[in-house]
Amino acid sequence: MEAINVANITKRYGDIYALEHVDLNFEAGKIYGLLGRNGAGKSTLLKAMTNRIFPDDGVIYLNDQPVMENDEVLHQMYLMSEEDMYPKSMKVKDVFHWTDEFYGCFNMEKAKELAKKFELNINKKVKDLSTGYQSIYKLIIALSLNVPYVFLDEPVLGLDANHREMFYKLLLETYMEKQQTIVIATHLIEEIANLIEEIIILKNGKVIVNQPIEDILAAGYSVSGLAKDIDTYCEGKHVLGYDVLGGLKIAYIMGEVDKTSLKDTMEINPLNLQKLFVELTKKEGEI
Numbered sequence: 426m427e428a429i430n431v432a433n434i435t436k437r438y439g440d441i442y443a444l445e446h447v448d449l450n451f452e453a454g455k456i457y458g459l460l461g462r463n464g465a466g467k468s469t470l471l472k473a474m475t476n477r478i479f480p481d482d483g484v485i486y487l488n489d490q491p492v493m494e495n496d497e498v499l500h501q502m503y504l505m506s507e508e509d510m511y512p513k514s515m516k517v518k519d520v521f522h523w524t525d526e527f528y529g530c531f532n533m534e535k536a537k538e539l540a541k542k543f544e545l546n547i548n549k550k551v552k553d554l555s556t557g558y559q560s561i562y563k564l565i566i567a568l569s570l571n572v573p574y575v576f577l578d579e580p581v582l583g584l585d586a587n588h589r590e591m592f593y594k595l596l597l598e599t600y601m602e603k604q605q606t607i608v609i610a611t612h613l614i615e616e617i618a619n620l621i622e623e624i625i626i627l628k629n630g631k632v633i634v635n636q637p638i639e640d641i642l643a644a645g646y647s648v649s650g651l652a653k654d655i656d657t658y659c660e661g662k663h664v665l666g667y668d669v670l671g672g673l674k675i676a677y678i679m680g681e682v683d684k685t686s687l688k689d690t691m692e693i694n695p696l697n698l699q700k701l702f703v704e705l706t707k708k709e710g711e712i
């Protein structure tokens with residue numbers, strides 16, 4: 426079932442098209458990965474979906490209702506982003522309190538429990554938190570709010586590896602329990618590869634990939650071997666790109682695996698999401 430419909434959204438900043446004719450559907454109860462290089466339009470899209478900015482063209486609907494200045498709809502969504510919604514001089518526990526006041530569906534008990542897990546002192550002012558903890562307190566809000574739509578813009582910014590793993594685990598547990606619609610925008614592609622069901626890739630404000638992660642990974646493969654053998658093997662194939670390591674070459678190929686011209690010295694492997702992303706979003710002339 427389609428829950429959010431992004432219909433023909435365009436957002437310009439001067440001459441720059443942050444988003445250009447973007448059409449997307451988000452189904453209820455799924456986890457989406459929103460990927461794109463720096464400046465691709467990820468944050469702009471999430472902000473438009475949550476009414477933080479207004480598109481120049483197009484409409485965004487949540488269950489057929491426009492999100493624009495629609496309080497009823499906005500109370501069903503939470504966007505976690507770098508932007509602070511409250512003054513930085515506020516204590517974390519007060520941010521929790523006001524979030525509860527605004528949404529009316531904040532699980533304070535869970536938030537306090539998570540704060541203990543992450544060793545976050547909720548009596549501290551937001552401005553006194555380290556970079557990692559500035560993300561952590563917002564993640565705790567995202568995990569403790571009982572809203573059906575959660576948008577996470579760079580959720581693990583500044584978190585150490587242990588805290589990142591903890592967060593992914595907690596996010597999955599929360600998702601299993603509440604079956605929310607979750608959209609995660611991140612550059613840490615491999616870290617979310619096992620978490621997401623659907624993948625959206627933006628490039629220069631346009632959607633270039635929008636499909637189940639399984640499908641896109643199954644649509645191609647990589648082959649490695651001696652450079653000259655790989656070059657011969659790749660003739661006539663849809664090659665996304667190459668990596669060269671000494672005399673060894675790896676080619677990233679779209680299409681069904683062709684075993685007919687494969688040599689014993691060559692090895693076939695599945696595509697990896699990060700590699701696929703890099704190849705699909707490379708600029709001309711970039712290595």
Ligand SMILES: Nc1ncnc2c1ncn2[C@@H]1O[C@H](COP(=O)(O)OP(=O)(O)OP(=O)(O)O)[C@@H](O)[C@H]1O
Nearest residue numbers: 438441442443461462463464465466467468469470
């Ligand atoms: N308030 C603004 N004023 C001017 N230009 C903006 C503004 N917000 C975004 N942009 C521009 O719109 C484009 C898309 O930016 P956006 O922040 O959505 O990208 P992003 O994919 O989230 O990037 P990153 O991964 O670097 O955070 C960029 O070219 C950016 O410079």
